[in-house]
Amino acid sequence: MSFVSTGGVSKWSQITIDADKDMGGKGLSDLKQVAAAMVGGDLIAKGLGGILVRIPAGIANTVLTSQGALMLPVWAPGGLYLNRYFPANINLSVPTATKNTTRSHTKSNSMAGKLPSPFYSVDVAEDLGNLVKFENPAITLPGSRTKNTTRSHTKTKTITIPSHYDLNIVVGGAEAYNNTGAVFTDETAAAQSAAANDMTLLPLVATVGCAYYFGHVKLFDLMTLNIGTPGAGTGWVIVWEYWNGAWVGLPGLVDGTNQFQAAGGNHDVTFTRPGDWATTAVNGVTLYWIRARLTNITTETTQPKGTQAWITIKT
């Protein structure tokens, strides 16, 4: 059985595609893909170039959001929420404080003089026989009564006191630097968007000196990078630096990205905010920058790619 009868081609691969084709309602099944390099979770849409393209899956909990007619939809934070328009999260740190209040008071009530004197007389004018019963001993009443009451109570109330607020916001700038040719590429929009793998953390052919810059208009305390594709290779050394008139190592650095080789997902790069951090222009953009610079590499088997990056400002 052949796709095309004998005398002509017999394989699909031999068919020359020379025209649009109306399938006449017939189906195609077990089709691997209609757009190149589709992976699980991709959607298909008509591209701006006139052919079908893939829309990669967005990060978790984003929703497919229209960009209007003739534009590809994008994955973005969902709902009619503020962070759609101001994509920042404010993390409120609320350690608890305990306030102990102790109240103690003593109340004394003296009843002295407030009771009648203990004088009673009984005149027995006649023998009332067994109609009157005399108490033995005689009835007595206290001349005074003192009531001492002491109340003491302790009340413990736990209240929450915000101690600081963390502002988490997308980076203000992102620059990819390829040392081969000394070429900067502005990837700010890519770093701010949730589109997967649109940040080239290192070039496809990485060489010593290649770097990726993350910046913001304000001083910040940590950078969070969503890695879409973890890099892989050998002899791979990345240093993190900031600008104080020269590029120097970040103090107190903890590189959660594992030199761009950590598994896909969010990873923090934490450091002690330098006191002498200064702004500088990188590819014409003046911000407070940190950079991840490649100082050694033997092989690069997988190019690391990022999806999105944020900075956090602690107050």
Next chain:
Amino acid sequence: MSFVEVGGVSKWSQVVIDADKDMDGFGLTDLKELVAGMTAGDIIAFNATTGQLGKVSPGVISTELLTKGTKFPPVWGFPDTGG
């Protein structure tokens, strides 16, 4: 029995579509459209009413793709905030 009855064809335009086709896991790329009349931004969904793939054209800016339940193509709109 062959997919194409005439012999000697070598061009797609000459192929008579007379049956469904199992692609056996092979792909098609650089395909202009699966649904007639697609324009940029359209996405593809199965329409149980027509039994065919259909296009879902872009909504207005900032609308979100909302499910209308099984059997129905999704639509662009604003979600119910529940408020």
